[in-house]
Amino acid sequence: MHIVGADCHGGRPGWREGGLIEEFRLEDAVNNPQRSFEFWDLLLYDKVLSEPNITLVLDTVLYAAETENGLIRRVLARCDKTEHLYRVTARLFLDCTGDSRLALEAGAETRWGREPKSEFNESLAPVIGDRQTLGSSILFTARDYGRPMPFRPPKWARPVTKEMLKFRSVGSWEYGYWWIEWGGQLDTIRDNERIRFELLAIVLGVWDYIKNSGDLPSSAPWAMDWIGALPGKRENRRVIGDYLLTQHDLEGRNGEPVDAVAIGGWPLTIPQRFRRVAEPRSALHAVGLQHPPPLPLRRSVTNLFMAGRNISASHVAFSSTRVMATCSVLGQAAGTAAMLCATQKPPSPPALRGRTVARVAADPPPG
Numbered sequence: 001m002h003i004v005g006a007d008c009h010g011g012r013p014g015w016r017e018g019g020l021i022e023e024f025r026l027e028d029a030v031n032n033p034q035r036s037f038e039f040w041d042l043l044l045y046d047k048v049l050s051e052p053n054i055t056l057v058l059d060t061v062l063y064a065a066e067t068e069n070g071l072i073r074r075v076l077a078r079c080d081k082t083e084h085l086y087r088v089t090a091r092l093f094l095d096c097t098g099d100s101r102l103a104l105e106a107g108a109e110t111r112w113g114r115e116p117k118s119e120f121n122e123s124l125a126p127v128i129g130d131r132q133t134l135g136s137s138i139l140f141t142a143r144d145y146g147r148p149m150p151f152r153p154p155k156w157a158r159p160v161t162k163e164m165l166k167f168r169s170v171g172s173w174e175y176g177y178w179w180i181e182w183g184g185q186l187d188t189i190r191d192n193e194r195i196r197f198e199l200l201a202i203v204l205g206v207w208d209y210i211k212n213s214g215d216l217p218s219s220a221p222w223a224m225d226w227i228g229a230l231p232g233k234r235e236n237r238r239v240i241g242d243y244l245l246t247q248h249d250l251e252g253r254n255g256e257p258v259d260a261v262a263i264g265g266w267p268l269t270i271p272q273r274f275r276r277v278a279e280p281r282s283a284l285h286a287v288g289l290q291h292p293p294p295l296p297l298r299r300s301v302t303n304l305f306m307a308g309r310n311i312s313a314s315h316v317a318f319s320s321t322r323v324m325a326t327c328s329v330l331g332q333a334a335g336t337a338a339m340l341c342a343t344q345k346p347p348s349p350p351a352l353r354g355r356t357v358a359r360v361a362a363d364p365p366p367g
């Protein structure tokens, strides 16, 4: 997808995140004019390999954390491809797993779903809170092969009709459809396999409609050349830190935080209904933010930072901070803060708690 943030996808000219994300984008513009996303991956791989202080461990999942006195002491990770177990001991940790897996394993406080309006007095929050989240999506790419390209769907593809798509545009075939979004009513982590199946069935059903319904004859030379195998997860756990961002912060009503490290700027995008392809398109609150709001740097558990879509925010605030350029700058800020903490004399836990870094769980992990 396109990296968006303060520029609001071109809607706010002149605003753009600086730092690492800008360096990467400029280099990509020069070396990857063909816009191949594998080459973007290669660029990121190269950047990490080029840093002497990073040990890159790919295909490896963190599955447990050991804590002591409210601090994470060690994380355990596993690479099944090489049959290695890793035990990583450190003074500071960053949870950038999107799903907040380290925070979960460390027993940090997390949130899931939509807060009721009464909790933070947010105008975009529902009256009654619930566990609904934004759903996941599977995307595809397609191209014009210049000759008829037949498509036969698998038998489990969902039948999709013109009536079902009456509120949606299927007129462009290059990139798939972000609105094929499903699973927000389920658990986007535990139900990931079910969500994957349903999304694949819907994507292939939509493509079957495009290719075989007869309504779009100019799709004849088009064929899919890639389809996602992993549902893109938009939302699940958020880690609660020293400070929790709300709609009021995003709309600039709480002033500028003293530890502002990034800017937001993407609209607050709250679907009123959770999107299914077979239902009318949801109304989308896209509340533009007049000025990109400054975002603070705070901790979760005493020695845990988080960056990305899992930062300490209400569901409404998250709907703006979750985009890639914003996540990237927050990641750079958390990494820089961790480096500063690691290279300075270790503060005692109470002193660290008073500082404006991200926060760590005080309680021992469950079980």
Ligand SMILES: Cc1cc2nc3c(=O)[nH]c(=O)nc-3n(C[C@H](O)[C@H](O)[C@H](O)COP(=O)(O)OP(=O)(O)OC[C@H]3O[C@@H](n4cnc5c(N)ncnc54)[C@H](O)[C@@H]3O)c2cc1C
Binding pocket: 001, 002, 003, 004, 005, 060, 061, 062, 063, 096, 097, 098, 099, 101, 136, 137, 138, 178, 232, 233, 234, 307, 308, 309, 310, 322, 323, 324, 325, 327
């Ligand atoms: C379909 C879709 C369309 C979107 N469109 C746009 C768009 O057009 N523009 C935009 O800017 N943003 C878009 N977004 C939002 C944006 O892509 C995400 O919010 C953002 O990428 C979140 O980044 P993240 O690093 O916090 O989390 P993630 O992207 O979820 O990355 C987390 C990483 O951690 C890894 N991980 C998870 N658990 C573990 C573990 N236990 N051990 C080791 N690694 C682990 C995952 O494999 C993953 O690589 C879209 C999101 C979706 C789903």
